[in-house]
Amino acid sequence: MRCGDRSGISGGPESVIEHERPLFERARRAGWRLLPGSEGFNLLERLGLEVPVSWRFQDPAALEAGDLDRIPGGRIVLKVDCDDLAHKTVSGGIRIVPRDLNAVRQAAREMSEQVEF
Numbered sequence: 001m002r003c004g005d006r007s008g009i010s011g012g013p014e015s016v017i018e019h020e021r022p023l024f025e026r027a028r029r030a031g032w033r034l035l036p037g038s039e040g041f042n043l044l045e046r047l048g049l050e051v052p053v054s055w056r057f058q059d060p061a062a063l064e065a066g067d068l069d070r071i072p073g074g075r076i077v078l079k080v081d082c083d084d085l086a087h088k089t090v091s092g093g094i095r096i097v098p099r100d101l102n103a104v105r106q107a108a109r110e111m112s113e114q115v116e117f
Contacts, residue, residue, distance in 0.1 A: 053071055060105040068101060080094070080111060
């Protein structure tokens with residue numbers, strides 16, 4: 001977990017909400033009913049809440065053992081990063097695997113082959 005980055009935002013939650021008004025306006029114009037995961041986590045972090053450690057990758061083969069060192073615990077949650085895929089669990093877009101490089105690579109390859117975008 002990491003603590004929120006309120007970079008350049010002073011004051012309480014109201015200040016963050018005001019600062020994020022462009023995000024809310026963009027969501028309204030686009031007709032979003034949900035914030036995309038990354039936008040939601042970023043907002044929660046700026047409000048000072050802890051959010052899961054995360055990073056994005058496209059090529060499972062490019063992962064290195066050191067990449068997993070940032071993740072606490074013995075398991076890793078892999079999640080497809082696709083805003084158009086609202087129900088990621090139902091579509092196979094979420095996997096929980098041991099914190100093992102080969103397990104992460106294999107699960108990521110399988111997900112990229114099986115999940116329809």
